[in-house]
Amino acid sequence: MFSIIQAAGWPIWPLIACSILALALVIERFLSLKVAKVAPPSLLDEVMTVTRNGVPGAEVINQLEKNSALGEVLASGLRTLTQNPRCSDDELRAGMESTGRLVAHRLERYLSALATIASAAPLMGLFGTVIGMIEIFGSQTPSGATGGNPAQLAHGISVALYNTAFGLMVAIPALIFWRYFRARVDEYLLTLELAAEHLARHLISLRK
Numbered sequence: 001m002f003s004i005i006q007a008a009g010w011p012i013w014p015l016i017a018c019s020i021l022a023l024a025l026v027i028e029r030f031l032s033l034k035v036a037k038v039a040p041p042s043l044l045d046e047v048m049t050v051t052r053n054g055v056p057g058a059e060v061i062n063q064l065e066k067n068s069a070l071g072e073v074l075a076s077g078l079r080t081l082t083q084n085p086r087c088s089d090d091e092l093r094a095g096m097e098s099t100g101r102l103v104a105h106r107l108e109r110y111l112s113a114l115a116t117i118a119s120a121a122p123l124m125g126l127f128g129t130v131i132g133m134i135e136i137f138g139s140q141t142p143s144g145a146t147g148g149n150p151a152q153l154a155h156g157i158s159v160a161l162y163n164t165a166f167g168l169m170v171a172i173p174a175l176i177f178w179r180y181f182r183a184r185v186d187e188y189l190l191t192l193e194l195a196a197e198h199l200a201r202h203l204i205s206l207r208k
Helices: 002-008 012-032 043-053 058-067 069-083 089-107 111-138 150-207
Strands: none
Touching: 012 111, 012 150, 043 058, 043 069, 043 150, 058 069, 069 089, 069 150, 089 150, 111 150
């Protein structure tokens, strides 16, 4: 492996840094976007059961807020109603929407960085290819013959090919994982929006 890095030359080091960063981001997103941390399947039903006879106390709301991202959104609606029992329906929904935007921002964290790596890695590989081509032309003799410096010629070819290949090796997985996480976040956001609307209608019906 080290011999390949040596053959690829110094332009490959930024690509290696990008690959390490991309791997760290993918692992972090896998851990942060677990279902249990974002939207536990049974949480909405539990909240509906607890609020059947009225809004629960502050302790229950605080526990719900710490449960997950969905719990944080639902707890904001309950807290709004606790702080202002006479709030309008729009104010109730606005409270959950405001928290939902904060949660959405947190769920989308680092996705732009992963997308940037997926876009920049091929360009960095192309940069390495250009460096290799420069070395190839630099190995030519003044008369134009290409056999003046075979070692430099071979090194230029290695730099060009290895950097192109490594740039694609970094970009393709980064793009795949970015699309996967993007779709997963969109699915979570839809789940949170529907759950918040369901709870809002339930809380509004309790006041009538």
